[in-house]
Amino acid sequence: MKHIKYNIKHKKQIVKFLALILLLTVSVPLMTGCGKSGNGSGERVVLNVYNWGDYIDETVNDLFEEKYGIKVNYETFATNEDMYTKIKSGGGKYDIAIPSDYMIKRMIDENLLNKINLDNIPNYKYIEDRFKNLAYDPNNEYSVPYMWGTVGILYNKTMVNEPVDSWKILWDEKYAKQILMLDSYRESIGVALKMLGYSMNSDNPEELEAAQNALIEQKPLVLAYIGDEIKDKMIGEEAALAVVWSGDAIYCKRENPNLEYAIPKEGSNYWFDAIVIPKTAEHQAEAEKYIDFLCDPEIAFKNTEYIGYSSPNSGAKEMLDPSLLNDKTAYPDDEDIKNCEIFQYNESLIKTYDEIWTRITAE
Amino acid sequence: MRFLKKFYTFIIFFFLYAPIVVLMIFSFNNSKSRAKWGGFTFKWYAELFRDDEILSSLYYTVIIAVISSLVATVIGTIAAIGIHNMSKVKKTVVMNLTYLPVINPDIVTGISLMILFIFIKLDLGFITLLFAHITFNIPYVILSVMPKLKQLNKHIYEAALDLGATPLRAFWKVILPEIMPGVVTGALLAFTLSLDDFVISFFTTGSGVSNLSITIYSMARRGINPKINALSTIMFITVLLLLIVVNKRTSRKENA
């Protein structure tokens, strides 16, 4: 008898608990003023934007909505390839996306992007000339730059007593287990190719094999192949040398003054994230308004302040702290980046890269 | 012996909670980096409440987790009972198919579901996300309920029928209470899986519907903003409070 009584109480307890949870879940939207549920709510135009995580100042979308009355549905992706896979399969009707250089080239080649009418983007005039007519979009028809930077070596001045000017230092046994490499084969194989004096975009099988062997040789010296944790690791002085993006280097240097950034003399990678309009866009005109809004110097300034990466927008640069403008890490001269290349997309190379990476990481 | 039990429990719980405590502490860190302590601050909590995107993700995460785990628990429990009584051959086939979402890497489940939805011309959004979550939750419910069914004495069901109960009443009053720990376990596991799913959710959602995992993993390139630590801390405290409240109410009932 007692056994059955407990079971009934038990059930009631569970039902009450569930009711409490349901109540909470219903009250959350009331607190946040109704989440962005559903689409196409009547007459208001809705713009679907697809961007990297934490890659826009949190007030920008609200300001855009206030100015134009266009609602923004904001979604995020973690890598170019995730975004590409989704868009290519038809899995999302995005009006705006912000991929990286090589991915834009790929999307142009595969006819996944709409042309942008620059006449509708008066603020385009603020994009510096040296960021126009880039290799991946030579006629500026499909993209507008958003953020840019370089790849280089971040090192701890207290742990490295020699000048850092060559990729070869990452192969120096003196720094065994003090080296951090990026967990991304494009960057890592690129670094190896540059170290050997070849082009980052090489498709020569011998050069690629040399790069593969160099990376296999380097493996015992590498502490780890990691992603964004590289920043905290360097700030925490867990390693002496790391391959990083310039934007992250700016942040690291600020958090730990022992750190310094250098672009090796062999040259490096010069990257861009740019705004594009995918073919699945349903609101071309509104999308172009959004791009124009992002190029407004005030907005571009907000973004570069929040994100901490380098802006291609001259108007935004004028508002920056002069010490940042003079920092070669954030805004290198043409001289510093003369050997830098932009990644190109090469379909046939991808499989080779994957096989190379598998071979490096199989042992 | 009692001391040993307590000690072991303490060690395991310490192991489980050490990272949780760490991440809660860092929600008050003035520096964005987890590598150094920049001083105590509440600023991340303030920034959290200004961030519509994160709050919207939170809303969808909780709703999807609650609904999908409830639906999966109902479908899964009923299915487990049905499967349990199948012939050996049928049971093996069905169980092996049930294992598939558990075996498959998330990317395969995610992409194949995405293609399925596109193929049947269903727009990616809340509904597709919900369907996807229910799909990967059900096997865990079935796997949790099955052992309880195996443990069950089949004669009590027949005894209840003999005593004049309808099958439904026999189920409700006799079988369900016996398998309840399995059902609750299944629901808990389903809820847990749903809260933390990234890959499958990424490929099966759209129309501005995002969940917390997507928002957080998307920060992978940039570094996880401590706003997320703040959010997790709030979520955790909420769960703890809920537990305390429910516990107080049941102990009051038992003392009554």
Next chain:
Amino acid sequence: MKTRWIATPYIVWMIIFTVVPLLLVFFFSVTVQTDDGIVFTLEHFKKLMEPIYLKVLLRSILLAFVSTLVCLVLGYPMAMILASSDLKRKNVLVFLFVAPMWMNFLLRTYAWLTLLEKNGLINSVLSIFGIKPLNLLYNNLAVLLGMVYNFLPFMVLPIYSVLSKVDKSVIEAAQDLGANNFKVFTKVTFPLSLPGVASGITMVFMPAVTTFVVPRLLGGAQFTLIGNLIERQFVLVGDWNFGSAISIVMMILILISMGIMSRYETESVEGGFFG
């Protein structure tokens, strides 16, 4: 019994959402897109047979096996303790056991980094006692720790749910017949808990084979596992065919090993409810 038909809603759901996608994956694994259209082929499976990929597969299975074993060894006592605690505390403890899993996985793993790093919290505490910094990260131990951390509840909960309702009278009978605690456990309790153990092993081993985020974050991505190989094929390389082939092979391998295990389980469990 009429009850077997009530599984129908699930069967329908499963056909739509599990079987159809499975057929899609199977389709990708046996075809290839050539200039003349789609052609049937076994070349993807052949590619998988290369030694380098077999090494990757073996490593993944080994890691999953060890993780499952450790989860079982650590988790079974925990399940027993949970099951034997008094009613009021039991539910609270179970909830508290699962609650850490509700925090985002990435966040928790990063917290482990903070704990295990050279200049991390554990080493900082040890240095107070004058102990030199230990190398706790980017090795097999760290990976195993991460795996167990993530999978332990999936092992503990099903075992707990079975143990919590073990018929006390059976245990009392065994004790009356003169069995000591050890014998009671090995001859009565453990065999009765096997269905829970089987579920626990299933829920840990299967996903563990294709897991790769923990080895990547805590192992320093030094090794490719079958999980990241598959993900790379689908997302980075765009070779859905090869990715599907690897998945199909994995599915078959795991199902076979589960099949062998379940035969062992059926033979050793006496009685029960076999409809």
